[in-house]
Amino acid sequence: MSADYGGAGANVANFNQVYTVAGNISVPIYTGGRIHADIQQAQADLARREAEYEDLKGRVAYDVRVAWLDLNASDSSVKVAERNKSLADRALTQSEDRYTNGVTNYLEVVQAQEAVTAASENYIQSLFSLNVAMISFARAVGGAETRLPEILGGK
Numbered sequence: 001m002s003a004d005y006g007g008a009g010a011n012v013a014n015f016n017q018v019y020t021v022a023g024n025i026s027v028p029i030y031t032g033g034r035i036h037a038d039i040q041q042a043q044a045d046l047a048r049r050e051a052e053y054e055d056l057k058g059r060v061a062y063d064v065r066v067a068w069l070d071l072n073a074s075d076s077s078v079k080v081a082e083r084n085k086s087l088a089d090r091a092l093t094q095s096e097d098r099y100t101n102g103v104t105n106y107l108e109v110v111q112a113q114e115a116v117t118a119a120s121e122n123y124i125q126s127l128f129s130l131n132v133a134m135i136s137f138a139r140a141v142g143g144a145e146t147r148l149p150e151i152l153g154g155k
Contacts, residue, residue, distance in 0.1 A: 060140070067137040074130040081123040088112070088119040 004020040092112040098104045138144040 063140040064137075067133065067140040071130075071133040071137045074126065074133040077126040078123070078130050081119070081126040085116070085119040085123050088116040092116050 001024070002022045004018075006018050006020075007015050008018045009015040092109070092115070095104065095108045095112040099106060099109050135144065
């Protein structure tokens with residue numbers, strides 16, 4: 001509501017009193033639709049964020065699972081490489097003994113030395129793979145910066 005009181009006229013002698021009274025009614029016809037649309041937009045944003053969260057959880061679980069499997073495979077590879085190195089060392093010792101006793105020639109000794117070298121390189125490579133797998137697992141689990149020395153056995 002609004003009201004106004006004043007005077008009007010061509011001159012002071014013809015001055016008349018003027019009254020104005022006005023009423024205003026506001027009926028928000030479109031506001032309800034806008035609020036409903038805002039609510040639907042917020043619900044859609046919430047559903048999208050929840051889907052992103054679930055996707056991220058799935059990716060993290062996948063990364064941890066893959067890193068764990070790589071770590072186990074690398075650990076098995078190191079164990080196999082250790083056994084192969086041990087077998088190659090024994091084969092070298094036996095071929096040197098046979099050469100010393102005159103049963104075979106020096107070619108067998110050289111081949112056994114080559115097998116020992118290949119087994120040692122394979123062992124080093126498998127250790128490297130194990131360390132990489134440990135780092136990947138630490139990164140996947142989280143806190144790699146603080147836990148990495150503990151995982152790798154350093155200071």
